[in-house]
Amino acid sequence: MGGIAWTEEEDNLLKKCIRQYGEGKWHRVPLLAGLKRCRKSCRLRWLNYLRPNIKRGQFSHEEVDLIIKLHRLLGNRWSLIAGRLPGRTANDVKNYWNCHLSKKLNAQETEQNNKNDGNMVNVTRPQPRNIEKSCSRRPCFKPPEDAGSTSTPVPCIEQSQIYLEDNGYHTWNEEYGAVGGFSTNIQFEQVREEDETNGKWDLDDFILDLDLWNDSF
């Protein structure tokens, strides 16, 4: 292993400390737990190993499929990918990708390229999304009523203010009632402060929902 392996005693001290004081405040954890480890090590050990509900063992086919899909959409954003796989850590996903999938997929791609040979296909890599600082809440996302149809999902934001970056500024509802062609670079200028239930909103989740939705058809 890279670095000094954690002992059972250290694990117990860390677990006890987290149980007592909760997560966060990692700079205090080594002192509170009585560990001779830096805060980063403590955090990593907890997140990747000691946290409850961590799933161990083989990745299922469903998980592997999802990882591949998500990686196609997000690139190496392991924490986001892991967030979609209950019980899996970013480190797990990253290791699995590096050990299993990257080689496998590279081989497949090379094979595919050889087959296509001259029939080049341009693949658009995930583009960075420009997010305004003011955008700090999650617009709730609901699938269309007719779940069986192939229509795209519609964010349930009244008077939403989502703008297409390359087309000047347009209001979503006024001019883009549906989300067709959503793979373009999109800027969320401001979102109505509506969804108070979760408090913290990750915009990437929302965009990912849309991308996954489109991808599934």
Add this chain to the structure above:
DNA sequence: AACCGTATCAACCGCATGGCT
């Protein structure tokens, strides 16, 4: 049995980001 190459994965490192003063 000894050696070697490869796979696996826990741990570390460095950087980016955000909050606070």
Add this chain to the structure above:
DNA sequence: TAGCCATGCGGTTGATACGGT
């Protein structure tokens, strides 16, 4: 506004396990 500090993340390292020769 600048500087400092804590946190989080992705990349990388290196010890161990395991299979093949």
